[in-house]
Amino acid sequence: MIYFDNAATTGHKPPEVISAVNRALNEYSVNPGRGGYDRSVECTERIYECRKKLSDMFGANAPERVIFTANCTAAINYVLKGVCRKGDHVVTSSMEHNAVARPLYKLQRKGVEVDFAEVIFGDPDATARSFERLIRPDTRLVVCTHASNVTGEILPIEAIGRICADKGVPFLVDAAQTAGIVDIDMQRCKIDYLCIAPHKGLYAPMGTGVLIALGEIPDTLFEGGTGSLSTSYDQPKDYPERFESGTVNVPGIMGISAGVDFVRKKGIDSIYRHELGLMTYIYDRLKSIKGVVLYTERPTVGRFVPTLSFNISGMDSTTAATLLAKEGIAVRAGLHCASMAHRRLGTVDIGTVRICCSVFNNRQQADKLLNTVKNIVKFYKK
Amino acid sequence: MRKVQLVTTTATYANKAKTALRAKGIAAEVRKVQGGTAAGCLFGIVVAADDLGRVKNVLESENVRIIAEKEVQI
Secondary structure: OEEOEOOOOOOOOOHHHHHHHHHHHHHOOOOOOOOOOHHHHHHHHHHHHHHHHHHHHOOOOOHHHEEEEOOHHHHHHHHHHHHOOOOOEEEEEOOOOHHHHHHHHHHHHOOOEEEEEOOOOOOHHHHHHHHHHHOOOOEEEEEEEOEOOOOOEEOOHHHHHHHHHHHOOOEEEEOOOOEOOEOOOOOOOOOOEEEEOOOOOOOOOOOOEEEEEOOOOOOOOOOOOOOOOOOOOOOOOOOOHHHOOOOOOHHHHHHHHHHHHHHHHHOHHHHHHHHHHHHHHHHHHHHOOOOEEEOOOOOOOOOEOOEEEEEEOOOOHHHHHHHHHHOOEEOEEEOOOOHHHHHHHOOOOOOEEEEEOOOOOOHHHHHHHHHHHHHHHHHHHO | OOEEEEEEOOHHHHHHHHHHHHHOOOOOEEEEOOOOHHHOOOEEEEEEHHHHHHHHHHHHHOOOOEEEEEEOOO
């Protein structure tokens, strides 16, 4: 199978990650932060190492603020529902994934007011101004995807972060599509909460998520055992345990740790250039096929992650994806859990075919994809 | 050599303390607190009593809160 659905999860995990997960199951099938025997204490140390690596990679300078979650969606929910209360005002973008849109919709019904900043395609300054215009004195949070999971367009988080910091409003970034793919520095970008999907750009196992919370989260989503202060029925206040009740996903965390090492060794910039180079190659050739519809300008460095949407004229996106799958090519069709973005693109009725490159994709695979698209167009035009 | 355990609020902070101390060349070991059941499960770092002054300075600069100090029996 040729896998181009890397925006959902990277389809090939590096051998180092697989070994780390195996090692975790073989050597660290213990409960960290609970037992006092060597294996449990060592396991806690390995987990701390992973927190430190993530803190360093994302410029947080606070390993104790690295919280392991079930996935990026959970990380986002922890912040939105732990921070926002009835009467609060939130600003978000018009390109959000349902991971943001649905919890915000629920909060709206509980009395939180939400405004949507328009993302102006190709004009990051105008996009940042859209956010600035909507921030009010009672704005409790600004929430923004770093890059659209539909179009790959990167939002200007550094400019938005500066605006938020100037106005004293906490800033949450959904980095599901960018962490490990483009450089993110929380301090430089003034990010208070960074939500990460390590199973994508960090090549970790599925079922892992990370929240780096430099800002406070007053309330917890759920409570339980943390391995600390057990005689108190109040949830402990110290991060990260406050948000990690129950046994953590040790194999997943060991996989994240190995994934971070893998990305660091290859170099984020080198990975990004490889992936975007391949995506540009695909974009240019798709553009030359009569009958293929593209939705963005040509992907360029710093403006796009290696994700793009297209359609075959007159064909539903799911049909196109099924035909590609019959030729052994895995892509994602439909709305990508981001109907807001599709409304913006005018594709909410047909969806789009989405492709996303990882470090493991190559030119031969791209050519096979392109030839198959050409053949589908040719066959269905007859 | 006399050893002391500095009790931290969580296992994560115990590891943060150990990492910070080792970076300064101070030996430290993460250990579950013995006889700490009154407050539930607790972790801390075990250090040489002679290093205590330096250790506390490092931990203060790293914002690691020490909630108790205990003599280590074994």
